[in-house]
Amino acid sequence: MAHRLRIRIPAIAAVVFIVAVMVTGGLIYDRNKAIYHRDVDTVTWTLYQYDRSLRDLRLAIWERGDSRLDETLLDFELLYGRFMVLLEGQTSNFLDRYATGRELIDELDRGMQRLDRRFIAVADGDVAYDAALRRELIERLGEAQELSRQLMLHHGRIAAEERSADMGVLGRLYIAVLISILLSLIAGGVLIRALVKEARQHRHKTHLLESQSETLREAYQRMEVANRAKSDFMAIMSHEIRTPLNGVLGMAELLHDEPLSDQGRRQIEGLRDSAAGLRSVINDVLDYTRIEAGHLAVERQPFHLSRMLEQLATGYQTQSRSGVQFLMRAAPALPTWVDGDVHRLRQVLMNLLNNAFKFTESGFVMLRVSDNGDGRLTFMVYDTGCGIAQQDQQRIFEPFAQTDTALSRRHEGAGLGLAICSQLVAAMGGELKVESQPESGSRFWFDLPLPVVAGVEEGAASTGQQEPLESQHVLVVEDNALNRELVAAMLTRLGQTCELVGNGEQALEALGQRRFDLVLMDMQMPVMDGLETTRRWRQHEEALREQGQRVQRLPVIAVTANVMPEHHRACLDAGMDDVIGKPFSRKELSAALRRYSRVHAAPSSADASPSGGDNAGRGGDGRGCDGRASGPDRGLDSETLGGTVEAAPAVVAPMLEDRPRIDETLLAGDTVEELRQVMSPQGLSRMVANYLQRFPERLEQMREALSVGDHQALGQIAHDVKGVSASLGCQALEAQAARVERMANDGQQAELETQLEILARLGPATGQALRSAGLLQT
Numbered sequence: 001m002a003h004r005l006r007i008r009i010p011a012i013a014a015v016v017f018i019v020a021v022m023v024t025g026g027l028i029y030d031r032n033k034a035i036y037h038r039d040v041d042t043v044t045w046t047l048y049q050y051d052r053s054l055r056d057l058r059l060a061i062w063e064r065g066d067s068r069l070d071e072t073l074l075d076f077e078l079l080y081g082r083f084m085v086l087l088e089g090q091t092s093n094f095l096d097r098y099a100t101g102r103e104l105i106d107e108l109d110r111g112m113q114r115l116d117r118r119f120i121a122v123a124d125g126d127v128a129y130d131a132a133l134r135r136e137l138i139e140r141l142g143e144a145q146e147l148s149r150q151l152m153l154h155h156g157r158i159a160a161e162e163r164s165a166d167m168g169v170l171g172r173l174y175i176a177v178l179i180s181i182l183l184s185l186i187a188g189g190v191l192i193r194a195l196v197k198e199a200r201q202h203r204h205k206t207h208l209l210e211s212q213s214e215t216l217r218e219a220y221q222r223m224e225v226a227n228r229a230k231s232d233f234m235a236i237m238s239h240e241i242r243t244p245l246n247g248v249l250g251m252a253e254l255l256h257d258e259p260l261s262d263q264g265r266r267q268i269e270g271l272r273d274s275a276a277g278l279r280s281v282i283n284d285v286l287d288y289t290r291i292e293a294g295h296l297a298v299e300r301q302p303f304h305l306s307r308m309l310e311q312l313a314t315g316y317q318t319q320s321r322s323g324v325q326f327l328m329r330a331a332p333a334l335p336t337w338v339d340g341d342v343h344r345l346r347q348v349l350m351n352l353l354n355n356a357f358k359f360t361e362s363g364f365v366m367l368r369v370s371d372n373g374d375g376r377l378t379f380m381v382y383d384t385g386c387g388i389a390q391q392d393q394q395r396i397f398e399p400f401a402q403t404d405t406a407l408s409r410r411h412e413g414a415g416l417g418l419a420i421c422s423q424l425v426a427a428m429g430g431e432l433k434v435e436s437q438p439e440s441g442s443r444f445w446f447d448l449p450l451p452v453v454a455g456v457e458e459g460a461a462s463t464g465q466q467e468p469l470e471s472q473h474v475l476v477v478e479d480n481a482l483n484r485e486l487v488a489a490m491l492t493r494l495g496q497t498c499e500l501v502g503n504g505e506q507a508l509e510a511l512g513q514r515r516f517d518l519v520l521m522d523m524q525m526p527v528m529d530g531l532e533t534t535r536r537w538r539q540h541e542e543a544l545r546e547q548g549q550r551v552q553r554l555p556v557i558a559v560t561a562n563v564m565p566e567h568h569r570a571c572l573d574a575g576m577d578d579v580i581g582k583p584f585s586r587k588e589l590s591a592a593l594r595r596y597s598r599v600h601a602a603p604s605s606a607d608a609s610p611s612g613g614d615n616a617g618r619g620g621d622g623r624g625c626d627g628r629a630s631g632p633d634r635g636l637d638s639e640t641l642g643g644t645v646e647a648a649p650a651v652v653a654p655m656l657e658d659r660p661r662i663d664e665t666l667l668a669g670d671t672v673e674e675l676r677q678v679m680s681p682q683g684l685s686r687m688v689a690n691y692l693q694r695f696p697e698r699l700e701q702m703r704e705a706l707s708v709g710d711h712q713a714l715g716q717i718a719h720d721v722k723g724v725s726a727s728l729g730c731q732a733l734e735a736q737a738a739r740v741e742r743m744a745n746d747g748q749q750a751e752l753e754t755q756l757e758i759l760a761r762l763g764p765a766t767g768q769a770l771r772s773a774g775l776l777q778t
Contacts, residue, residue, distance in 0.1 A: 007198065010190035017184035024177045031170055044159065046085055047152045053079040054145040061134050061141070069122070069129055076119045083112050104151045111144045298427045302453040303342035305334060305377075309369060312346060316353060316365075324357060327366040334371055338450035344424050345379075345448070348432075351417045352381040352444050360385035363441070372447060380445040388436035397422045397432065469590060470597050472517035474498040477507040477533065478559070479525040480720065482687055483582070483727050487520060487559070489678045490586045494593065504528025504536075511537060516554065518596050520580075523560035523571065524719060530558060531574040538575035553577075555596035559584070561723045561734075582726045586678055660774035666766050671729030672773055685777040691728055692767050692776070695721075699760055702740070706752050714752070715744035721759075728775075730766050733759070 057075050064072060086105065118137060121127040260268065309330055316326040349367065356365040363384025370378045388396060396418050418432075425432040425446045436442035474491055476498050478484045484500045491498045499514070501507050503525045511519070521530040534556050544551045558571040561582040571579050580592055662669045675684055698721055705714040722737035736759045743752055770776050 007191065007194045010187045010194060014184055014187035014191055017180050017187055020180040021177055021184065024173055024180060028170065028173045028177070031166065031173065043155060044152075046082070047148065047155055050079075050082045050086060051145065051148040051152060053082050054141055054148055058138055058141045058145070061138055065134070066129055066131075073119060073123055076115070080112065080116060083108070104147055104154065108144060108147045108151070111140060111147065115140055115144070298341045298344060298424075300339055300341055302337050302339050304336065305338050305450070306330070306336060308342055308346060309367075312349060312353075313367070316357075323362040324360050325364040326353075327364055329366060329368045331370045334369060334377070335450075335452040337453040338377070339453050340448065340450045341428060344428060348421045348424050348446075349379060349381070351421050355417060356381055356383035356385065356442070356444075359383065360441075375449055375451050376447045377450050378445060378447040380443060382441065382443050384441040387438040387440050387442055388434065389438055393434050393436060396434070469494055469496070469593055472496050472593065472597065473515065474593075475507060475510055475516045475519045476500045477502075477504065477519060477525070477530065478522045479503055480522075480724055480727075482691065482724050483522070483559075485683075485687065486675070486678070486727050487589075489683070490589050493586065493678055494590055496593065504530065504533030507533050508536060508540075511554070512540075518593065519554060519556045520559050521556050521576065523558055523567065530560070530576075531570060534571075534575045557592055557596070561719075561726050561738075582723060586674055660772060662773045663769040666730065666732045666762075666769040667773060668729040668731040671726075671731075672775065675729065675775070681777065684775055688728065688770050688776045691724060692763075692770070695763050695767075699756070699763065702756060702759075706749075706756065709749070711744045711749075715741045718744060725766075728770075730770075733762050733766050736762055 053075075057072075057079050060072055060075055087109070115137065118127070118133070118140075122129050122133070127133060309328065313326070313328040353365060353367065360383045364382075365384075366380075366382040368380040368382065370380075372378055398419060422432045425448070428448050430446040430448040432444065432446045434442060434444050474496055476484060476487050476491070478487065478500070479502050484502075488498055488500060499510060499516075501510055505528050507519070507521070508528075510516075521534060523530045537554070537556070541551050541553065555578075556576045558576045558579040559582060560567065560571070560579065568579050577596065578592060580588060662672055679687070698717055702714050702717050702721075705711075705717065718737045718741035722734050722741060725731075725734040725737060736755065740752065740755050740759060743755060767776075
């Protein structure tokens, strides 16, 4: 307590004295301001003017005699006006404060009234302006002048007294300020002395805290390393287990179609169900790993709500579960098209419905969807199963939590499903809730903001009747040969012509020589990247306009795997018109081409040059894309991918076509399907083979760059692997390469070896997944 008082008392005293200095300073300021605005000087000047006018009028009457009467009358009017000023305003207020001043003013007033009556009579001609009258006026003006002088003396004495009083007050205030400053300095010195003493006492404690902090920091780092190792281990094991598990499921499906005895068929069905349950557990573990690592992504886009619900209901209505009926109740006024993440919503609903079927032996499972009327939809899942006890209803949303050990042994699962659902619902803007009674059933529900999207249904309904794309000549600027071939194949299937170049310098040369309707520009390339290339072309367009040429803006669309908001802004700031993220579908490319078709956009400024005026300079015959590509390639060899691009024939596959299974933990199903539609089997197999052949080489290059500490080269190679993997739908390799690129750019040397080993193990697993998906012909 005494220690605290040693600091608190001088601190409070210093603050009080400083406040006293500030308050006194404010008083001094206010006093000086009041002195500055005081009416003493104004009154002095008014009295002086009045006295001067009296004297001048007396002299004028004496000197002029009976001549220049008009000027004499005018001088009196001026004198009378100045006297009226004495009776009003600041002068009157000042003189009213003193009795003597008021008496003198009243006497002057009476004398001025008599003079005023005399001059009025003279002006009206009632009285002759003779020598006798002039002597009378001079005498009365003399009397008034004497009173005026007395008034001035009285005022001077009052002004001197007030100034003396003001100086006395200011002097006392200045003394108070000096005393306060001195006391503040004394209190500050005492405070500093106490603080120095306290610092000495705390020095030893600080040393102890630093040693403890270092111990805690080391423990935290070990915990972080262990947490990352756990997440990486779970992700790797999920991938590694799924690869042989797909083989087990596939063989079980094949054996199920073979002629078997009843016992053998039951055993195969048990094997298939167990493998499917194991796959479900692995999927939950992988999803939770992503959520825990902060990689949970929610993508909002328009989708057909009723179609999604119909497909979901059809899947459950066809399940052969005796004793359990599936029902769906959807409000009749549900919107058709809404904006949200259809994949995450379907995942949550399927997880809740699967749980309901697991724990319901008889009765029904029902999905109910209703509209709240405020842009939010409510989804409810009812069941007549075993129910959940009150004390367990919040614990079930925790990871690896289950309500009943016996039921857990009867039903496969890791206890992650509801935890994942809760996280997904929260990410989409809702909250997952539960109500349940043991032995009576359960109700899970959540509401989500799903805004209605107007006009999409009509556009979607007429997609099949859309006019075909107008043929355009497209310049593809891409340093990776595989990506060039993919884009060229998509453009060919869309009826476009194109030319392929490998870097920004070649793009500027081609744009200066030939006419193009649109440019697809990679963001990161050797020699000159896409941002600098676009900036230089926009400067070229502006220079042509300044020369008087009519040049329309050439649409430039960025095609990049860097889809972070800052990368998007960088592309737009450089002069690009749009951004497409890799991998993109043919539908997305078609939409971009339609947005910037020649109906809305004009050709490049090469039309203004001598070599860019006709279609002969297009470098294509209107039937496809020029497969020649120049420039260095950092993914696959240009020679391997040169020649004519092979596009898949435009055929419609039957709805129940037997396609190989796709391991969606390693491959992106949408991208793989897009590749199957765009590329011929031979062309696709060649690209996949080249990709897998080059992968060990690229991995070795990354290891060499890490060994010499060249993080920039390591990050660039990882970026190349990420882009090529994204184009082929190898999403696990893409994600791991992106992680390596990010760590290389951040200079995280310690973890890079571990991440490269993870990348190396994912390579063979991805190759096996590509073979299983039928993308690699043997």
